[in-house]
Each structure stands twice: as C-alpha cells, then as structure tokens.
Amino acid sequence: MPDNCIRRKGTFTLRIDVHSHVWLREHLSSAFIRDMGRAYGGGLPPERLVHVPPEAHLRAMEAVERCVVFGLRSRRLGLAVPNSFVAEYAAAHSDRVVGFACVDPNEEDAPGQLDEAVAMGLRGLKLAPIYQYFHPHAPEAGRIYRRAAAHGLPVLWHQGTTFTETGPLEVANPLLLERVALEFPELTQIIAHLGHPWHAETIVLIRKHPRLFADISALHYRPWQFYNMLVLAQEYGVVDRLLLGSDFPFTTPADTIAALVHVNDLIEGTALPRVRPDTVAGIIERNAAAALADILGR
Numbered sequence: 001m002p003d004n005c006i007r008r009k010g011t012f013t014l015r016i017d018v019h020s021h022v023w024l025r026e027h028l029s030s031a032f033i034r035d036m037g038r039a040y041g042g043g044l045p046p047e048r049l050v051h052v053p054p055e056a057h058l059r060a061m062e063a064v065e066r067c068v069v070f071g072l073r074s075r076r077l078g079l080a081v082p083n084s085f086v087a088e089y090a091a092a093h094s095d096r097v098v099g100f101a102c103v104d105p106n107e108e109d110a111p112g113q114l115d116e117a118v119a120m121g122l123r124g125l126k127l128a129p130i131y132q133y134f135h136p137h138a139p140e141a142g143r144i145y146r147r148a149a150a151h152g153l154p155v156l157w158h159q160g161t162t163f164t165e166t167g168p169l170e171v172a173n174p175l176l177l178e179r180v181a182l183e184f185p186e187l188t189q190i191i192a193h194l195g196h197p198w199h200a201e202t203i204v205l206i207r208k209h210p211r212l213f214a215d216i217s218a219l220h221y222r223p224w225q226f227y228n229m230l231v232l233a234q235e236y237g238v239v240d241r242l243l244l245g246s247d248f249p250f251t252t253p254a255d256t257i258a259a260l261v262h263v264n265d266l267i268e269g270t271a272l273p274r275v276r277p278d279t280v281a282g283i284i285e286r287n288a289a290a291a292l293a294d295i296l297g298r
C-alpha cells in the first residue's frame with residue numbers, strides 16, 4: 001500500500017487519475033494536430049491541447065493525490081513524446097506523479113526502449129493499436145507484452161475508437177485483448193475510456209479476467225453513454241474494476257469527478273436505474289489504488 005494513503009472507514013483511499021498526458025508541440029506531427037482540430041470543430045485545435053507542458057499538467061492534477069502520466073509514440077502518425085521527457089517530470093514530482101512509458105511495437109528496438117524507460121524510473125506501459133497501427137495479436141506486439149510482464153509493468157491500452165482519419169478501427173476492439181489476458185494472466189491491463197464505443201465488450205471482458213480494469217476517462221461529455229456504461233457495469237457487478245481517469249488535456253480530473261458526482265442529474269424525475277453512491281465513491285477514491293497497489297509503493 002502506498003505510504004501517504006488515507007484510511008477512511010477501514011479502507012485505503014487515494015484519489016488517482018490513472019490516465020493523463022504531457023507533450024510539447026514539437027512532439028506532435030502536423031497531420032495529428034490537423035486531425036485533432038477536425039475532431040474539435042474544425043480549424044486548429046486549442047493551444048491547451050497541443051502544448052501540454054508539465055507545469056500545466058501539475059496544476060490540473062491538484063484535484064487528485066496521485067496521477068499516472070504518459071506521452072504517445074507512433075512512427076506512423078509522427079508522434080514522438082520522448083520517454084525521457086515523461087521520466088524527468090515524474091522524477092521531479094515522485095510524491096505525486098507516476099510516469100508510464102510508451103513504445104511503438106512496430107519499431108525494431110521497442111523492447112530495448114522499454115528496458116531503457118524502466119531504467120529511467122517509468123512504471124507502466126501505454127499501448128494504442130489504433131494510433132500505432134498494430135494488431136494486438138501480432139508477434140511484434142507479443143514481445144512487448146512479454147517484456148512488460150517480466151518488468152511487472154501494468155499496461156494501459158487505448159483500445160477503442162479515436163478521431164484520427166486513418167487509424168484502423170479493425171485493431172481497436174477491446175475483445176482483441178482477451179488473448180493477451182489469457183496468455184499473460186498476471187499482467188495488469190487497463191482499457192482506457194471503457195473501450196468506447198464498445199463498453200459492453202469491455203465490461204464482459206473485465207468480468208472474465210481478474211487483472212483487467214477499465215478507466216472512465218474522456219467519456220463524461222457524452223452523458224447518455226457515460227450513464228449507461230456505469231449502469232451496465234453495476235448490472236454485471238464489475239464497478240470495483242472501474243478506475244478514475246481524465247485523459248488530460250482533453251478533460252480534467254476536477255471535471256471528471258464533478259461529472260461522476262452528478263451523473264444521475266440526467267435521469268432526475270424518471271424511473272430509470274441510478275448509479276449508486278458506492279459506485280461513484282469507489283471510482284473516485286478506492287479502485288485505482290487497489291489496481292495499482294504493486295507499483296505505487298515503488
């Protein structure tokens with residue numbers, strides 16, 4: 001258990017944002033910035049999405065006690081956030097910031113890059129087939145899972161849709177991760193954004209595999225989908241596997257927490273099922289600390 005967690009009603013609680021980013025403009029390609037602009041109403045995307053220095057990140061993370069941060073690397077999209085950039089930031093704020101590595105499995109030396117990132121102090125791995133153009137069952141990806149498992153790194157997947165024009169949806173379905181879970185049952189895996197729009201697939205998958213989790217990041221601004229995901233997770237009995245995440249800079253932990261607390265406003269005055277208070281409290285305060293207990297103390 002982490003040393004600075006708070007004991008409340010006999011349970012350890014710790015607010016952790018498990019999904020957030022830092023990057024500078026020069027780490028992103030013009031094609032990616034253009035795609036981002038298209039998703040945000042056309043034209044150029046707002047500066048706060050394109051230039052995300054550690055100072056801006058740290059300010060946004062005042063709403064939580066710990067956060068997981070990573071960049072993004074994709075040879076095909078021209079995304080090149082250095083792992084050293086993330087590692088330096090995390091090391092400077094090691095009481096609050098946990099850095100994850102990102103490697104592109106298509107790069108020949110990706111396993112070596114992962115070893116280097118671990119040596120720099122990074123404690124998890126971000127993978128994103130739809131941004132990195134690899135199939136989760138591909139042999140070049142398998143060597144990365146083996147290396148992550150050997151290092152005891154949790155893997156956080158962007159496994160769901162996204163806004164980039166050419167990112168292949170056929171590699172993005174969360175069900176593709178079942179084979180990874182069966183082959184590496186000890187590997188902690190977190191499916192970002194509840195695998196949207198395939199949240200039902202994500203929910204049945206995490207129900208079957210005890211080391212699989214999902215984060216709720218970047219979903220609350222589609223309130224009907226957000227509400228339905230949480231109700232479905234309750235019906236399948238997997239709410240303890242849902243983790244707080246913001247996907248900063250796309251949204252913030254403060255806004256995400258507020259949206260969770262107010263999720264039932266949408267159905268006020270109806271007979272529709274409610275998202276329970278213990279579901280909301282677990283996501284905000286408990287589940288991420290339990291899921292990441294192995295690496296938080298490191």
Ligand SMILES: [Zn+2]
Pocket residue numbers: 019020021247
């Ligand atoms: Zn993200």
